[in-house]
Amino acid sequence: MKFLNTFLLFAVGLALGQAQPAYREALWKEVAEAEKKGRPKTAAAKLQTIYDSALKAGKHAEAIKALAKRITHEGAVQGSKPEEKITRLQDELGKVPAEAKPLLETVLGHWYWQYFRQNRYRFMQRTATAEPLGEDFTTWDLPRLYREIDLHFTNALADGRLKTIPTRDFADLLTKPTLPENYRPTLYDFIAHEALAFYTSGEFAAAKPEDAFEIKATDPVLDSLDKFLAWNPQTTDTASPHLKAVKLFQDVLRFHRTDSVSAARVDADIARLLFGKNSAVGEGARDRFIESIRDVAENEPGQLSAWARFHWATALNEKGELVEARRVAIVGRDQFKDSRGGKRCHNLIAQIEAKTIDVTTESVWAQPGAELSVRYRNITEAHFRLVKADWTAARKKQFRVSSSAQRRALLQKTPVKTWQHSLTPTADYKQRAEVFDTPHDVAPGFYYLISSPRADFSDQNNRIHYTPVWISNLSLVLRSRANQLEGFVLEANSGEPISGANVSLWIGNRPENSRERKTATDEQGFFNFSKGPREYYGDVLVRNGKRRVGTTSRNGFWGGQLPEEREEQQIIFFTDRAIYRPGQSIQFKGVAVKWHHRKNEYDII
Structure with missing residues (x-):
């Protein structure tokens, strides 16, 4: 369960948990109609009526929903400035009944947090000042904004009655639950997890003081529940978001420690261990997490065991223990396949078992000596085709094979060469690389090398790669400096320069607008072209008798000026x-x- 989008925080189309009188239900429909027609002022006026009526009837959830939507619409009339929306809600805080304040404090904390996210770069650029800061929060520094958000979440959680109020009583204010209700059984649980999302986000790390509280990998945050609840961290940094997260996790877990239904406790305990793994400094945090999350998974009989197994398997996967990660995830998937954890386990298994192939090779195959490098996982064969291609047409497509029509056209061509290599099985599910020689019996020219794990080169459930290559005993070396494009044409095997080779350059930031320019190499095999300072991309083709060689990718050329020769x-x-x-x-x-x-x-x- 979570708050709806900040700017449309409390949508009307949700099922209401508190019964509404018919006239308020009719007003909600009129609000929806006004929103549909783009009339925020009309919607705001009707929402004020709903707010007054709901407040008088003690329907606090409905009242807060109407209030938040009214403020949003009034802000739209004023120009949709988020800061005005926050100021208006702050003014309303002193007017609402005590029963409604915890939720309003939570909403206000969220709006401040959202404002920070939208203006992060401004706050990050500000330095703390010793001067007292005014009421205008748009001028605050990062520590001051953090204290304000913390204040609202702290105030919201200070009301002891929250632990006795079922979450369902405030269904007006929440989205349709994505988790079972017994994970967040009380209003306290809902607000506590919203506050934990803030404290564990790490977004205010830049506001750390010199004596910042740090969680070490050896701390009880990654220990058993009993040891974690007995932990009393000692620090002078009492405002630390990590310290507040630890204290709040302890409070939530103590509250649910003796529940007859373990869901709320186990869900919070898993979140506690994840927080410890992600925030602890020092070596060994991941290993301690694996040990503790394994205990949770193996001792929880319900569907949360699958959720724990997913995080257990994920940590093993990160550690490189893919076989064990897959085994753990399979148990979680098979035991509770329709649960959140079961579905995540299924996705992780698919990720580990995924068949991958990545083929890299030299852009020019000069015989002998050219090689193919095959990086792969979960396949035992690599199949290859060499297909003759038109370099000019490929250049206009920037040598990309991006459309299905291009792929079909290449696959339907009769290959000039086909071959395959057997690959060592990857029983550990880890990526492996093997290197092979390229074929020696193919005529010079421009080709696409097509690689596939399957012999039929089907485009269904298959990973096919298309790599442009030249087969030539010419070598083309390029460099760009200032407003010059320079290069050499050489014999690929001996390095001897080739004089009189015809060189064509197509240069321009768009292939379709580029123009061909021509020159020839000198006795050193050297050539050069001048170019404009804003001409960044181009392609080169060399002709020497019947021999050809060219670029096989969109080349970027530096367009700057040579520096002035001075001290x-x-x-x-x-x-x-x-x-x-x-x-x-x-x-x-x-x-x-x-x-x-x-x-x-x-x-x-």
């Missing part, structure tokens, strides 16, 4: 560390240097 100076600073916390002293030193490239002069000033 230059620079100061290079070194600091004693890469990152600092607020208040730490920065130690640095600098080296001043000067140089003149043309005169080959380099000195320390």
Whole structure:
């Protein structure tokens, strides 16, 4: 269960858990009609009526839904500024009954959090100041905004009555549950998990103080439930989001420790272990997580065992123990295949068992010596076809085979060469690489190398790769510098330069707009073209008698200017560390240097 989208936070189309009088139900329909017609002012007025009526009738969930939607629509009339929406909701906080405040505090905390996410770059660029900050939260620094969000979640959870209020009583305010209701049985559980999402998000790491609280891999956060509940972390950083998460997890788990139905406790315990794994520093965190999550999975008889097994298997997969990860996930899938954990286990098994092949090779096969590198997993054969292709047509498509029509056309061509290689089985499900020689009995020219794990090259449930290659005893070397494109044409096997080779260049940022330019190599096999500073992409084709060679990908060429030949100076600073916390002293030193490239002069000033 979670809050709906911030800007349409409480949608009207949800099934209501609290009965509504007929006239309020009619008003909700009128609100929906006004929204459909794009009339936010009309919708806001009707929502005010609903709010007043629901509040008077003690229907707090319905009232808060109407209030939040009304503020959103009033904001749309004012120009849809998120900061105005937050200010309006803050003003309403002192007006609502005490029973409604915890949820309103939670909504307000979410809106502040959402505002940070939308303006993250601004807060990250601000430094903390010793001056008191005003009421305008748009000017706050990161620590001040964190304290405000923390305050609202803390205030929401301070109401002890929340643990006695069933979540279903506030169904107006929640989306249709994606989890069973007994995972979040009370309003306290719902708000606590919303607050935990904030404290464990890590989004306010940049606001850490110098004495920041850190969870170590050896701490009880990754221990058994009993040891975790007995843990009393000691730190001077009492505002730490990690510390607050630890304390809140402990409170939630104590609350449900003796429940006759274990779902809420086990779900929170799994979340606690995941938090520990993701936030603990030092070696061994993943191994301790695996040990603890295994105990949860093996001792929980219900469907949450599949959820625990998914995270257990995921950690094993990350560790590289794919065989064991698959075994663990299969048990979770087979025991509770329709549960959240069972479905995730199914997906993880499919990921581990997935057949993959990736073929890389040199762009020009000069005989002998060219090689194929095959990286693969879960296949035992690699099949290959060489298909003759038109280089000019391929150039216009940037050598990509992206459309189904292109793929079909290449697969329907009669290959000039077919072959296959047997591959060593990957019983450990890990990727393996093998290298093979390319065929020696193929005529020179431009081809597509088509590779497939299956002999029939079917495009159904198959991974097919298309790689453009030249077979030629010519070698083309390119470089770009300033507004020049330069290169050499050489004999591939001996490196001898080829003079008089015809070189064509098509240059332009779009292949369809590029123009052909021609030149020839000199006695050193050298050629060059001038180009504009904004001409970044191009293709080259070389003709030498009947021999051909060219590029096989869209080449990027630097378009800058050569630097002016003059003396230059620079100061290079070194600091004693890469990152600092607020208040730490920065130690640095600098080296001043000067140089003149043309005169080959380099000195320390």
